[in-house]
Amino acid sequence: MATNLKERESDLDEVFARFSDHPLGFYATAENAPSLSEGRVRELGLGVLAERRPALTSLINAVKAQGMNLETAAQTLDAPEGLLWKLHRRLIAFETIPQAFVEKLAESVRRNVDEISAYLRQPPMLAPGASYRADTAPEALVESFETALSNDPDVTDAMRARWRES
Amino acid sequence: MKDIWTPHPLTRTRKDDGAAYRREPSVEAEIEKLCALKPRMRQASLVRGGEGRVKEETLVWAIRECVREGDVEMAWTLAELLTERASGHISRQLAKWRLPAEDAEDCTRDLFAKLFDALFDTEPSGEFWEVRFWVCLDRRLWNLVERRQGALDVQLREAEAPEGSESGETESLLARLTDPNPGPEALAERGAALSILTETERLAVYLTYVEGLPEESEDPERVTAARILGVTGRSVRNYLRRAEEKLRKWRQT
Numbered sequence: 001m002a003t004n005l006k007e008r009e010s011d012l013d014e015v016f017a018r019f020s021d022h023p024l025g026f027y028a029t030a031e032n033a034p035s036l037s038e039g040r041v042r043e044l045g046l047g048v049l050a051e052r053r054p055a056l057t058s059l060i061n062a063v064k065a066q067g068m069n070l071e072t073a074a075q076t077l078d079a080p081e082g083l084l085w086k087l088h089r090r091l092i093a094f095e096t097i098p099q100a101f102v103e104k105l106a107e108s109v110r111r112n113v114d115e116i117s118a119y120l121r122q123p124p125m126l127a128p129g130a131s132y133r134a135d136t137a138p139e140a141l142v143e144s145f146e147t148a149l150s151n152d153p154d155v156t157d158a159m160r161a162r163w164r165e166s
Numbered sequence: 167m168k169d170i171w172t173p174h175p176l177t178r179t180r181k182d183d184g185a186a187y188r189r190e191p192s193v194e195a196e197i198e199k200l201c202a203l204k205p206r207m208r209q210a211s212l213v214r215g216g217e218g219r220v221k222e223e224t225l226v227w228a229i230r231e232c233v234r235e236g237d238v239e240m241a242w243t244l245a246e247l248l249t250e251r252a253s254g255h256i257s258r259q260l261a262k263w264r265l266p267a268e269d270a271e272d273c274t275r276d277l278f279a280k281l282f283d284a285l286f287d288t289e290p291s292g293e294f295w296e297v298r299f300w301v302c303l304d305r306r307l308w309n310l311v312e313r314r315q316g317a318l319d320v321q322l323r324e325a326e327a328p329e330g331s332e333s334g335e336t337e338s339l340l341a342r343l344t345d346p347n348p349g350p351e352a353l354a355e356r357g358a359a360l361s362i363l364t365e366t367e368r369l370a371v372y373l374t375y376v377e378g379l380p381e382e383s384e385d386p387e388r389v390t391a392a393r394i395l396g397v398t399g400r401s402v403r404n405y406l407r408r409a410e411e412k413l414r415k416w417r418q419t
Contacts, residue, residue, distance in 0.1 A: 006291035042253035048278040067210030
């Protein structure tokens with residue numbers, strides 16, 4: 001039954017297409033002032049999208065979905081690539097990450113700050129494919145944002161200064 | 167994202183002439199080009215804005231490819247892009263109706279919910295979205311607004327005249343309006359005549375007099391004016407009657 005309804009929807013779309021193409025010009029253009037601005041429509045649409053979109057499960061996939069790789073994402077964020085790997089695996093304590101960095105990260109992967117924050121707050125991930133002999137999984141080493149920056153050999157003075165100030 | 171994408175042909179056929187659905191040549195060309203790219207370049211091409219950005223139908227196709235492959239993150243990123251692109255169009259379309267802002271907001275939310283349902287449904291019944299994206303979007307908006315407008319339109323309904331009155335004279339007016347081979351006089355008056363009708367009245371006249379569809383039918387499979395408009399047969403008759411009345415008055419002035 002559901003399929004029949006969808007089939008019928010498609011038939012109705014076909015008729016509507018002929019209406020909008022009709023040379024007599026039945027399909028008029030708007031002349032009234034808009035009741036909703038384009039910005040408000042976008043805001044409502046993105047709100048519906050946010051309700052339906054599954055929670056972020058991989059920072060790397062989110063980066064890739066924007067047509068970037070980790071290197072270009074790191075350049076955009078003015079941060080070393082290694083730091084992004086650590087953020088992906090949640091090896092940086094969330095409360096130590098500057099808010100400005102979280103905002104910039106959210107902007108670069110086109111997610112809102114709450115979604116990114118929720119992802120970064122989750123427990124750390126072990127390296128994929130890692131094997132261990134103990135009965136319980138080893139705990140991943142979590143460090144502060146500042147320590148991660150200090151220990152990264154690729155970090156520049158400018159990067160360090162920028163994120164320390166924020 | 168899979169290394170190689172294959173441009174799947176559409177499988178459905180048109181109801182009117184039985185021809186297979188076909189995407190616009192420009193969309194087919196974009197799809198072919200995207201399929202030949204490596205994943206990262208493909209992603210970058212899909213999300214690129216400005217000049218050289220892909221068409222909306224191509225984005226619909228790409229979203230469905232991502233869904234088929236399980237690349238949900240990419241699918242939602244493209245859906246977000248489509249949301250941003252559609253916003254201006256929806257705002258302009260809503261302006262045709264003069265709905266109160268609160269009702270316009272409800273319609274907009276419902277429209278986006280319908281849009282996302284359609285985008286993430288990979289069944290062939292949704293293939294027309296890859297053929298005419300804006301048409302599919304407009305029809306759904308039309309239905310949503312009509313339902314809302316109908317609820318608000320109590321005063322007009324209360325004032326409605328008995329059905330079928332004075333139809334002989336005015337039917338010829340509507341037939342003249344929809345004549346496919348108009349004479350010079352009819353052609354000149356047509357633009358003015360259409361401009362006095364509302365969106366819904368124009369569509370009701372088109373569906374009934376140009377497409378020749380019945381106003382309503384008990385057969386649930388039958389395409390009718392009421393089903394296209396998303397309203398009852400009684401409402402369709404009311405639209406036609408209002409159109410007739412307006413045209414008659416317009417002819418008298």
